[in-house]
Amino acid sequence: MRRSRSRSTDPEPAAETGAPGAATPSDTGSEEDLAAPKWNFFADELQRTSLWTKLTRMPSLTAAAVGWAWRANRRDLLLALGASTVAAVLAAVSLVSVTWVLDALLAEGPITARVRAALPAVAVVAGVAALSLAVRLVSELALSRLSTQTERIVETELFDLTTQARLIAFDDEEWADAMYRARDRGMYEVPRMVTATLDGLTGLVSLLSLGGVLAVLHPLLLPLLLVSVVPTGWAATRAARMEYEAQRRLSTGRRRRWILGDRMASRDSAAELRSYTMRDSLMADYGSLADRERETMLAVAWSQTRTRAVGGIISGAATALTYTALGVLLVTGAMPLAAVGTAVLALQRTQGQMQQLLYTLNRVYECGLYFADFTEYCTLARAALPPAPTAPPPARLERLEVRDAVFTYPTGEEPALRGVSVHVDKGETVALVGENGSGKSTLARLLGGLYSPQEGGVTWNSADFTAIGPAVCERISVIIQDHTRWPMTARRNVTMAQGCDPARLEEAARLSGTDEVVNDLARGWDTLLDTTFASGVNLSGGQWQRIAGARGFYRTADLLIADEPTSALDARAEARFFTTIGEHAARTGAAVVLITHRMASVRTADRIYVLDDGRIIQHGTHAELMAVPGRYRELYTLQADAYGGADRE
Numbered sequence: 065m066r067r068s069r070s071r072s073t074d075p076e077p078a079a080e081t082g083a084p085g086a087a088t089p090s091d092t093g094s095e096e097d098l099a100a101p102k103w104n105f106f107a108d109e110l111q112r113t114s115l116w117t118k119l120t121r122m123p124s125l126t127a128a129a130v131g132w133a134w135r136a137n138r139r140d141l142l143l144a145l146g147a148s149t150v151a152a153v154l155a156a157v158s159l160v161s162v163t164w165v166l167d168a169l170l171a172e173g174p175i176t177a178r179v180r181a182a183l184p185a186v187a188v189v190a191g192v193a194a195l196s197l198a199v200r201l202v203s204e205l206a207l208s209r210l211s212t213q214t215e216r217i218v219e220t221e222l223f224d225l226t227t228q229a230r231l232i233a234f235d236d237e238e239w240a241d242a243m244y245r246a247r248d249r250g251m252y253e254v255p256r257m258v259t260a261t262l263d264g265l266t267g268l269v270s271l272l273s274l275g276g277v278l279a280v281l282h283p284l285l286l287p288l289l290l291v292s293v294v295p296t297g298w299a300a301t302r303a304a305r306m307e308y309e310a311q312r313r314l315s316t317g318r319r320r321r322w323i324l325g326d327r328m329a330s331r332d333s334a335a336e337l338r339s340y341t342m343r344d345s346l347m348a349d350y351g352s353l354a355d356r357e358r359e360t361m362l363a364v365a366w367s368q369t370r371t372r373a374v375g376g377i378i379s380g381a382a383t384a385l386t387y388t389a390l391g392v393l394l395v396t397g398a399m400p401l402a403a404v405g406t407a408v409l410a411l412q413r414t415q416g417q418m419q420q421l422l423y424t425l426n427r428v429y430e431c432g433l434y435f436a437d438f439t440e441y442c443t444l445a446r447a448a449l450p451p452a453p454t455a456p457p458p459a460r461l462e463r464l465e466v467r468d469a470v471f472t473y474p475t476g477e478e479p480a481l482r483g484v485s486v487h488v489d490k491g492e493t494v495a496l497v498g499e500n501g502s503g504k505s506t507l508a509r510l511l512g513g514l515y516s517p518q519e520g521g522v523t524w525n526s527a528d529f530t531a532i533g534p535a536v537c538e539r540i541s542v543i544i545q546d547h548t549r550w551p552m553t554a555r556r557n558v559t560m561a562q563g564c565d566p567a568r569l570e571e572a573a574r575l576s577g578t579d580e581v582v583n584d585l586a587r588g589w590d591t592l593l594d595t596t597f598a599s600g601v602n603l604s605g606g607q608w609q610r611i612a613g614a615r616g617f618y619r620t621a622d623l624l625i626a627d628e629p630t631s632a633l634d635a636r637a638e639a640r641f642f643t644t645i646g647e648h649a650a651r652t653g654a655a656v657v658l659i660t661h662r663m664a665s666v667r668t669a670d671r672i673y674v675l676d677d678g679r680i681i682q683h684g685t686h687a688e689l690m691a692v693p694g695r696y697r698e699l700y701t702l703q704a705d706a707y708g709g710a711d712r713e
């Protein structure tokens with residue numbers, strides 16, 4: 065792995081910090097790893113693309129933002145648009161009324177007569193101001209309602225797609241990073257983008273009406289105005305692009321930092337962190353990543369300030385030029401004094417409005433970049449959805465078969481399964497054994513309909529899993545090796561998405577030994593299993609595994625897949641589990657696929673498959689496999705010897 069280029073930000077070597085075993089910088093990934101992950105392929109393209117090309121994306125981005133707002137609440141959208149347009153037109157009316165006031169005040173005659181003459185115009189100015197305020201308030205209310213509602217539908221869209229995506233997508237770096245970016249910022253930018261777009265549209269209408277007033281006063285004022293505000297807008301847009309590019313570069317590093325931070329602050333890793341004195345090493349890793357981020361962001365802030373300064377200086381010079389031109393127009397008599405007064409006012413307002421509009425356009429552009437992350441993720445996530453089922457929901461299981469399956473993880477260099485064929489018949493108990501990494505869990509996931517092989521196929525009563533779709537999961541119950549500790553009540557941790565059937569719950573609890581766990585809980589099944597809440601409790605690893613077992617038994621299924629279901633159980637609980645799993649199968653008629661390293665527990669299986677390096681190297685009953693030399697007999701004998709030969713047959 066290459067050394068980090070920002071050496072000054074790397075943590076000190078272990079010997080110097082006195083932190084034994086402190087991580088070397090490369091433990092957190094070289095700068096290149098962090099700056100240029102696969103998904104960041106577009107960063108270079110982004111750099112090369114001109115501002116003009118990006119601005120041409122605006123109409124489509126704006127249309128997309130308005131589309132989301134329309135989906136969120138069309139009434140609020142129309143109200144916001146209508147009210148903003150009225151407010152913009154009122155601003156121009158108010159300006160014309162000011163000219164009227166000035167005309168009256170600067171006319172010939174006694175001051176009282178001039179003031180009296182100006183009164184109707186003053187009343188119009190006041191009335192327009194009051195009306196503008198009311199209309200603006202309505203517009204702001206509609207906009208904030210719209211923003212909240214858009215946020216809601218965007219979040220729903222993200223989780224809707226994410227929870228439907230095929231499991232394999234989570235192993236795909238590009239997908240995972242896109243999801244992180246969409247969740248981290250992209251999805252929050254959609255409501256901002258909607259607000260910014262509507263602000264932009266309002267600003268445009270205001271500007272057009274103010275520009276109309278200015279053009280009527282003198283046509284020369286318009287180009288002068290443009291010259292004074294465009295440089296500031298250019299600077300703001302450039303600054304936004306710099307920030308976006310930096311954020312995009314830092315995204316992977318941030319994700320790693322977030323994960324590290326989570327490990328440092330989480331209860332699950334707290335004990336191991338202390339036992340292995342990981343503190344200094346983790347802090348160094350975290351610091352290294354945070355330093356890189358800080359360095360990048362400080363450099364960005366400095367470049368942004370330089371760009372903004374250039375824009376500001378050019379704008380300032382152009383403003384001075386505009387006021388000089390006004391002076392010349394007044395002195396030469398090309399414009400009367402009242403018109404010059406209104407022009408000064410109009411120029412100030414228009415300048416403010418134009419700056420605001422450029423700032424808003426810049427916001428739309430900036431939000432648009434992150435918004436594009438969200439839409440990119442939605443596109444990727446839609447591509448990761450399982451294809452629509454073409455076969456009817458599966459009937460009761462007769463035979464589940466995997467044929468010549470080849471499966472490689474998206475990040476894997478070698479296939480995890482290489483031409484595997486197995487089958488499970490109704491009511492059978494099949495065991496998968498093999499050493500670590502031989503492919504048992506991967507095969508179990510294929511059997512459970514969670515992964516699809518790249519070659520070969522998986523069928524349920526001869527119907528292909530892909531054709532059946534997610535409905536196949538309804539017929540399968542899985543006790544997962546790395547089961548989830550759901551932050552819910554004990555009852556919900558067992559019943560999951562199914563309704564609670566007290567008799568089935570009691571039976572599942574008895575079979576898995578969860579009854580003993582729940583009996584000890586002060587609030588029984590109603591106990592919240594999450595210590596982040598005041599009433600929540602924590603369970604031991606073995607107790608959690610019993611809950612995961614109960615989850616598997618509770619579900620009415622034709623097939624129960626149990627992947628290392630007893631790894632955390634004590635000897636008594638383990639023995640009980642292997643007896644009851646058979647009892648469960650006999651009572652429900654369910655087939656069982658059992659994965660375990662406890663060789664003694666697979667002796668009674670109808671068929672045992674032995675895996676090695678992604679291949680089935682042996683299969684048969686315990687007696688058949690023990691009768692021939694091979695991996696099964698070797699593993700079985702090794703374990704039996706460790707137990708003093710008690711299990712040797």
Ligand SMILES: Nc1ncnc2c1ncn2[C@@H]1O[C@H](COP(=O)(O)OP(=O)(O)OP(=O)(O)O)[C@@H](O)[C@H]1O
Nearest residue numbers: 235473475476480499500501502503504505506507
């Ligand atoms: N998410 C993943 N991404 C990439 N490779 C993976 C992933 N999960 C597993 N692998 C690889 O696939 C191979 C098979 O892994 P698998 O988990 O199926 O083995 P196993 O037999 O269940 O191991 P164990 O007995 O340790 O649970 C291993 O080489 C492993 O490194």
